[in-house]
Amino acid sequence: MLTGWIIVVGLIASVLAQPGAPAGAPAPATTQPATTPPTPAEPPAPAAAKPDPYVLGFTLKDIDGKDHDLSKHKGKVVLIVNVASQCGLTKPQYKGLQDLYTEYKDKGLVILGFPANNFREQEPGSDQEIKAFCEKNFGVTFPLFAKISVKGKDQHPLFSRLASQPKPIGGDPNWNFTKFLVDREGKVVARFEPQADPMSKEIRGRIEELLPPPPAGVK
Template identity: 45%
Template sequence: MNIYDFKVKNIKEEEVSLDQYKGKVALIINSATKCGFTPQYDELQDLYEKYKEENFIILDFPCNQFGNQAPGSNEEILSFCDAKFGITFPMFSKIEVNGENAHPLYKFLKSQKGFAGFDEGHELTPVLKKMLSEADPDYEKDSSIKWNFTKFLIDRDGNVVERFEPTEAIFVIENKIKELI
């Protein structure tokens, strides 16, 4: 099993198969438009522009499960991302990534790569750790998505290679992408 076995809905609610991305290196993200990590869209768009000609793709799945930071409709999210960040990589319909209503794609991704830990050097790490440990002292032990902008790196064969938490520096992610391209 790999990501090509899944169907998802694009931002316009049309069903698409992820097998259309066969042969590409992919970065799958769960995003939010009103998050402290939302400025990562700039870095992600730059990364996409830099490597898209080398069969690299970013697949963006908005999610409102973390602090209600993606409250808009699909149309509002698309409009915001276009106007504020000029996003040109594929965006998909808002989904849930945790819990019983988690999208099957995210259930698969989490089964392949568990929580990777936060970058201790990132300014938001203490905030995330405090908030998550207050909600669940054992949060580090399960594979759930912890916050917006968690990223999964997928190889050309559709296999999950690595998971990056939202605090991971973009240059670390870029170096891993270059290894696969």
């Protein structure tokens, strides 16, 4: 009997001798895995700059090679047109533009014609040839400018500014006699496509909306 108790006590002692936390000892703290700090949010992209709608800040050569500062027309309504001498639209457009200018020039309208050879090379002549053609055939008296490019890699900055505007005003001219209407502050406000008759009710109506009111007592 004594031998049995000795065996039991030995077994208990053997169990208690096993490695491990002593009874009642606090459980070891659990180590949390390292966490990567969150990546900072990307700053919002800056808003795209709005295109500048004011287009009278350029100086160009006129048809006689003299500097012509467009800013001198601020305070007037301005119609900017790319023109050509050998286009199917040449005759009706030049006639209509000159008629429009004659009717409204004393009320505050100026038309600026910019010869350009961008469309099927329909303006091949020299500046003086263009001037003589316009005066002889259409009696043009509104300002004409030295020939420039109105689209493509050599586009003049004036027409780059016009093309940069939001639709429906913006975009390169798609043919000769594209027309851009500029208000008295120098801001481009409307576009009329090549086939639009300069003497149409639409164009004349927009111009009349922008012209200064007549002096008191003048109709």
